[in-house]
Amino acid sequence: MHYTYAQYQESAAYIRGKIRSFVPKVAMVLGSGLGFLGDEVENAIRVPYGEIPHFKASTAPGHKGQLVFGTLRGRNVAVMQGRMHHYEGYSYEEVSYAVRVLRLLGCDTLVVTNAAGGVNLDFHAGDLMLITDQIKIFMESPLRGENIPQFGPRFPDASHLYTPALQDAARAAARDLGIDLKEGVYMYFPGPQYETPAEVRFARTAGADAVGMSTAPEVITAAHCGMQVLGFTLVSNMAAGILDQPLSEQEVLDAAEACKDKFSRLVLACLERL
Template sequence: MSIPFVQYQESADFIRSKLGTFVPKVAMILGSGLGFLGDVVEDPIRVPYGEIPHFKVSTAPGHKGQLVFGTLRGQKVAVMQGRMHHYEGYSYEEVAYAVRVLRLLGCDTLIVTNAAGGVNLNFKAGDLMLITDQIKIFMESPLRGENLPEFGPRFPDSTHLYTPALQDLARKAAADLGIELKEGVYMYFPGPQYETPAEVRFARIAGADAVGMSTAPEVITAGHCGMQVLGFTLVSNLAAGILDQPLSEQEVLDAAEACKDKFSRLVLECLGRL
């Protein structure tokens, strides 16, 4: 499929009618169990996904399904409390739809977070990982179909999808806060089933440090739009086959709850330094 540019405009125009003179600069996509940062936005303007023309609704556990506009650490932000996933039945273009809308609204920076399984054997549950690169080799790109030159070129470069200068900013912020920050490559799997032990071994051989079911489509789209990107993974559990125990949604949510303070301090510090 190929969504026409006019639909993105209609979505942006509807949201703009709710914002008045407010223009967001930093978009934030908060994943499973991590949407609490949207609750501390100052002077919030909340827009449920279901009210926005052409928007899809997030159905994943722990996702509130709304945009929150306001101020965090002096930055004008647009916070997505919940994201869309391919496993919910959406195309990759639909999964990344909101990124393009937020770009039209004025956002030039994207902060993405997710909860994922640790593949790196030096990781443990509760670690925070700075995403330095990503692997997405399954199924099609969110840029498949007619290119929309209003957003970017037909064949965009992917050398630095995660902005090096923002990675440096995050390293310094973590060091100043005394927070241990792992670094690594995030590998996308479509889900909704968790990865098999064999797939986890494959991911490790391919150079991945964590595996998850989100983030990569949105980041590809943000790169196409010319946005700067900063990404973090909460290692909610060790991936399948490492500890030989079953994985569950509740494990992800429990890990996110346990790391709320550490995670929020790091992201807010990074926001304040942009």
């Protein structure tokens, strides 16, 4: 389906009725097993997706499916505890719908996180990767269809989907914390099946360092409507064919739990620098 500007406004108006005068500035989309940061929000106001007009449900494991508004490290935030995925049956416009709503509510920065398979042979499970760019060969654009000029131009530039200045802030935060922050390109695959060993070899040849089933639609949408973007990948496992062992969703959740402290410290330190 194609959403109208009026529908985005309707969703934003409903949320404003819940959060009153609070104006979020930083939107955060938390991926599989990483939603715990939403539990650390102070003076939290929680709004389940199911209550918001035109929102879709988040059905993936480890995704609570709610917006949390409040403060983190002194920043006014809107945290998405769980995201929507194309493999759940949603269009890419539906997957990225919330980003535009959060933009209307006042967010000018988007922080995205995901758990993904490592493609770079120098990576290991448990590494954190700063996303410097993305590849989306296997998805149509969430901007497909009639353009809504209130959000952005028909043909937006994609030279810097991930904001260079925010990447510098993340590097500085990692250095101060003594965290070994990898860097690389995230490649989108639609899922829900994990990538085949041949697809992983293709991804490496194409220049990818990690592969996953999210993030790309939200980032394209955010950049289109003028938001700055900072992205992190938790390398939850090495992708298919590298270690010759089966992959599972439990492995992803276990890796997120094991890296909770390191990931939390990094993201919170970055918030202080935004």
